[in-house]
Amino acid sequence: MSPASVFVCLSLTLLSDYPVIRVKPDHSGVVTDGVKHSMNPFCEIAVEEAVKLKEKKFIKEVVAVSCGPTQVTETIRTALAMGCDRGIHVEVSGKDYEAMGPLQIAKIFAALAKKEEASLVILGKQAIDDDCNQTGQMTAALLDWPQGTFASEVTIDGEKVKVVREIDGGLETIKISMPAVLTADLRLNTPRYATLPNIMKAKKKKIANMKPADLGVDMVSRVEVLRVDEPPTRLAGVKVETVDDLVAKLKANGTI
Amino acid sequence: CLSLSESTTHRIICTAHYTWGRNCSSAVMPRITSHYTIFPRDKDPRWEGVEMERFADEADVVIVGGGPAGLSAAIRLKQLAKEQEKELRVCLVEKASQIGAHTLSGACLEPSALNELFPDWKERGAPLNTPVTEDLFSILTEKYRIPVPMLPGLPMNNHGNYIVRLGHFVHWLGEQAEELGVEIYPGYAAAEVLFHEDGSVKGIATNDVGIAKDGSPKDVFERGMELHAKVTLFGEGCHGHLAKQLYRQFNLRENCEPQTYAIGLKELWVIDEKKWRPGRVEHSVGWPLNRNTYGGSFLYHLNEGEPLVALGFVVGLDYTNPYLSPFREFQRWKHHPFVAKTLEGGDRIAYGARALNEGGYQCLPKVTFPGGMLIGCSPGFMNVPKIKGTHTAMKSGMLAAEAIFPKVTAEDPASETAGLHIPEYEDNLKKSWIWKELYAVRNIRPSFHNYFGLYGGMIYTGVFYWILRGKEPWTLKHAGLDSAQLKPAKECTPIEYPKPDGKLSFDLLSSVALSGTNHEGDQPPHLTLKDDSIPVANNLAIYDGPEQRFCPAGVYEYVPLETGEGMRLQINAQNCVHCKTCDIKDPSQNINWVVPEGSGGPAYNGL
Numbered sequence: 001m002s003p004a005s006v007f008v009c010l011s012l013t014l015l016s017d018y019p020v021i022r023v024k025p026d027h028s029g030v031v032t033d034g035v036k037h038s039m040n041p042f043c044e045i046a047v048e049e050a051v052k053l054k055e056k057k058f059i060k061e062v063v064a065v066s067c068g069p070t071q072v073t074e075t076i077r078t079a080l081a082m083g084c085d086r087g088i089h090v091e092v093s094g095k096d097y098e099a100m101g102p103l104q105i106a107k108i109f110a111a112l113a114k115k116e117e118a119s120l121v122i123l124g125k126q127a128i129d130d131d132c133n134q135t136g137q138m139t140a141a142l143l144d145w146p147q148g149t150f151a152s153e154v155t156i157d158g159e160k161v162k163v164v165r166e167i168d169g170g171l172e173t174i175k176i177s178m179p180a181v182l183t184a185d186l187r188l189n190t191p192r193y194a195t196l197p198n199i200m201k202a203k204k205k206k207i208a209n210m211k212p213a214d215l216g217v218d219m220v221s222r223v224e225v226l227r228v229d230e231p232p233t234r235l236a237g238v239k240v241e242t243v244d245d246l247v248a249k250l251k252a253n254g255t256i
Numbered sequence: 257c258l259s260l261s262e263s264t265t266h267r268i269i270c271t272a273h274y275t276w277g278r279n280c281s282s283a284v285m286p287r288i289t290s291h292y293t294i295f296p297r298d299k300d301p302r303w304e305g306v307e308m309e310r311f312a313d314e315a316d317v318v319i320v321g322g323g324p325a326g327l328s329a330a331i332r333l334k335q336l337a338k339e340q341e342k343e344l345r346v347c348l349v350e351k352a353s354q355i356g357a358h359t360l361s362g363a364c365l366e367p368s369a370l371n372e373l374f375p376d377w378k379e380r381g382a383p384l385n386t387p388v389t390e391d392l393f394s395i396l397t398e399k400y401r402i403p404v405p406m407l408p409g410l411p412m413n414n415h416g417n418y419i420v421r422l423g424h425f426v427h428w429l430g431e432q433a434e435e436l437g438v439e440i441y442p443g444y445a446a447a448e449v450l451f452h453e454d455g456s457v458k459g460i461a462t463n464d465v466g467i468a469k470d471g472s473p474k475d476v477f478e479r480g481m482e483l484h485a486k487v488t489l490f491g492e493g494c495h496g497h498l499a500k501q502l503y504r505q506f507n508l509r510e511n512c513e514p515q516t517y518a519i520g521l522k523e524l525w526v527i528d529e530k531k532w533r534p535g536r537v538e539h540s541v542g543w544p545l546n547r548n549t550y551g552g553s554f555l556y557h558l559n560e561g562e563p564l565v566a567l568g569f570v571v572g573l574d575y576t577n578p579y580l581s582p583f584r585e586f587q588r589w590k591h592h593p594f595v596a597k598t599l600e601g602g603d604r605i606a607y608g609a610r611a612l613n614e615g616g617y618q619c620l621p622k623v624t625f626p627g628g629m630l631i632g633c634s635p636g637f638m639n640v641p642k643i644k645g646t647h648t649a650m651k652s653g654m655l656a657a658e659a660i661f662p663k664v665t666a667e668d669p670a671s672e673t674a675g676l677h678i679p680e681y682e683d684n685l686k687k688s689w690i691w692k693e694l695y696a697v698r699n700i701r702p703s704f705h706n707y708f709g710l711y712g713g714m715i716y717t718g719v720f721y722w723i724l725r726g727k728e729p730w731t732l733k734h735a736g737l738d739s740a741q742l743k744p745a746k747e748c749t750p751i752e753y754p755k756p757d758g759k760l761s762f763d764l765l766s767s768v769a770l771s772g773t774n775h776e777g778d779q780p781p782h783l784t785l786k787d788d789s790i791p792v793a794n795n796l797a798i799y800d801g802p803e804q805r806f807c808p809a810g811v812y813e814y815v816p817l818e819t820g821e822g823m824r825l826q827i828n829a830q831n832c833v834h835c836k837t838c839d840i841k842d843p844s845q846n847i848n849w850v851v852p853e854g855s856g857g858p859a860y861n862g863l
Contacts, residue, residue, distance in 0.1 A: 020605065020606060020769075020770050020771075020772050020859070020861070022605055025562060034356075034423075034424065034427070034861040034862050035859075035861055036353050036354050036357060036859055036861075038353070190475065190476055191476075192476050192478070193465045193466060193476060193478050195311075195465070195478050195480075195481065196441060196444050196462055196480070196481040197311040197313070197481050199441065200313065
């Protein structure tokens with residue numbers, strides 16, 4: 001019996017490593033106004049994997065889901081342009097959005113996955129702005145579903161999924177039963193480009209809107225950000241001529 | 257769709273060079289250029305069997321470029337459509353990842369065009385938050401400052417204008433356009449002009465994606481898309497790459513002088529609150545440039561909540577000394593006591609650069625041709641002594657829209673060519689305030705070409721502009737092509753620039769990092785060379801490689817060859833901030849800037 005629908009859960013993040021990020025003058029966070037936001041690169045890989053699975057006819061429908069303010073619809077449209085069938089935008093804005101963390105998002109995704117009877121939930125392994133690496137794992141725990149995280153290869157085998165995971169020691173292959181949660185790692189695939197004709201066609205695909213309250217999720221955060229600072233400027237190094245000098249310097253500053 | 261005839265001969269030469277060059281040069285010089293505009297794919301065996309068919313779509317009007325001109329044209333078209341209850345499909349493509357990300361300007365906006373486009377701009381929330389309150393002009397010497405009174409009537413007087421972050425203003429224009437129903441597609445660059453059989457412009461094709469650095473197709477290769485239109489507007493900004501092609505194609509420059517340019521470098525600083533004077537506009541000329549090198553500085557105090565100043569330096573690209581580095585002139589200008597006192601204790605948060613037009617009236621080309629027209633800084637409506645081009649760019653877009661609208665909505669356009677030719681746009685321009693303004697200031701910039709340089713120019717401005725308002729019966733000429741102005745290196749003295757101190761002045765690479773620029777690494781360099789051997793043979797040998805100095809992003813480097821003696825040119829295409837200076841100033845005119853994969857380039861935030 002082939003799985004019916006796959007959920008791809010997307011994250012809207014600050015554009016990858018190269019935009020100029022600075023800390024807000026009041027140290028409560030980073031300046032996000034006017035900074036280009038786009039789909040998290042690991043989520044792009046997740047979308048690509050889901051679309052590939054659909055193309056190979058393992059799954060029938062791919063739904064792209066994201067939580068956040070109106071900007072997030074652009075990200076969902078990109079996912080639709082890459083081949084997802086429909087989208088769900090869970091509206092979270094203002095103070096709720098600033099306080100939103102992996103736990104709240106995981107609760108939303110879990111509630112949606114149950115509601116829509118998804119067979120697979122695929123996410124990026126972590127968001128590149130906060131590097132939390134928690135949402136996928138929390139979603140699986142809330143659903144009490146098996147998880148295949150840091151996937152670098154995914155194969156569907158009947159009712160089970162074979163996942164090759166990237167771990168510290170090398171690669172680990174596991175077989176988990178569906179429904180399951182997977183998180184995509186870098187080498188899983190190379191995402192396709194969202195071409196302009198597909199972006200235009202994606203405008204006709206449906207994006208449903210809902211609020212966390214509709215899913216019975218409370219957005220209260222149990223984490224409070226106290227302060228955000230820039231990393232300290234790197235100090236210049238010191239060159240020494242001999243080993244004795246090195247030992248003397250290390251003794252002098254208390255390292256040995 | 258074929259790009260027309262000039263490329264056929266070019267293609268044959270290129271193919272010959274490709275095979276000959278490969279055999280000849282692989283032993284000595286590694287190949288630099290791999291772009292398909294130099295090495296066509298239909299002769300390239302790696303592209304055999306690759307699907308090259310493009311998806312095509314039709315709109316009424318297609319606009320290339322999401323800057324002030326393009327967006328004003330789009331908005332005006334939709335406003336007219338709403339007024340007259342007609343349907344009009346307007347599509348706009350922009351190479352930046354979001355509208356405003358490639359926009360850079362001082363800027364002191366004169367709201368004349370904006371008042372015409374949106375009389376209610378304040379209610380709509382246009383980000384014009386800083387009216388000009390103080391206007392200072394100085395002549396700088398190495399240690400001192402000579403103030404020059406900003407009398408009303410002088411072109412630089414800014415009474416009634418607003419200091420804006422143009423990127424934010426353009427972003428706001430984009431939002432207004434989308435509300436009116438314009439289809440805006442950021443992240444897609446117009447890479448090719450398409451032509452009907454009768455030679456008129458049919459539209460544009462967006463960039464292909466998924467080509468590897470060596471020019472071969474990757475697995476993710478996708479062809480760009482064709483957007484066809486009754487008329488296509490080209491608003492690529494200063495020195496657009498498609499406009500360059502159109503000038504040749506339609507001979508648009510036969511009755512005007514070659515365009516002359518400057519490079520503008522800019523930084524944003526958060527300064528000490530005690531030094532902040534919101535609404536203050538400062539301009540200077542003189543040090544560190546000598547009297548024969550055109551240029552000057554600006555420093556504007558914004559009023560948007562935090563003590564932010566926008567400052568920058570402009571150098572005319574008709575400079576003659578190949579050892580001159582506009583970037584390093586900018587950095588050392590900041591050490592002048594009058595400037596340093598504002599910046600001390602502050603933090604630099606952004607950097608960027610862009611070429612700008614200086615030609616004015618004498619350099620205006622023909623702006624209409626069958627199937628299309630040129631708007632904004634692309635043909636070049638900048639008022640140089642005022643150093644403002646945004647208001648004229650917007651107005652040109654609006655005039656284009658007003659000329660186009662009756663034609664594209666007419667039942668029978670009665671056009672001789674498949675793409676509509678609408679010369680009424682040019683007539684409208686000539687009757688408008690743009691023309692009067694540019695005519696009045698036409699002699700100011702060329703007046704700098706005299707023995708006294710800067711001082712001669714200032715005297716000329718004082719006499720003929722301030723008193724006579726540009727009514728003198730003669731029109732002075734510019735010096736000719738900027739790229740032809742460099743003297744050979746051996747005739748010039750190298751300039752000793754001070755080392756950056758890391759507090760006020762900085763090195764090039766940390767500056768480029770603040771522009772947020774990046775490109776997909778695995779793509780052919782978009783700074784294409786018509787001939788890979790010319791940089792070392794000509795630019796380095798005669799001019800000591802000026803591109804190492806005029807590029808504000810460190811794209812060009814002459815590095816020693818790995819094997820034995822000699823140097824080679826290394827192109828760091830990922831650093832490019834799309835300023836177009838290299839295409840303008842290259843003495844060999846060998847560099848042809850083409851558009852990279854869409855979304856690449858700087859990520860300016862309100863610059």
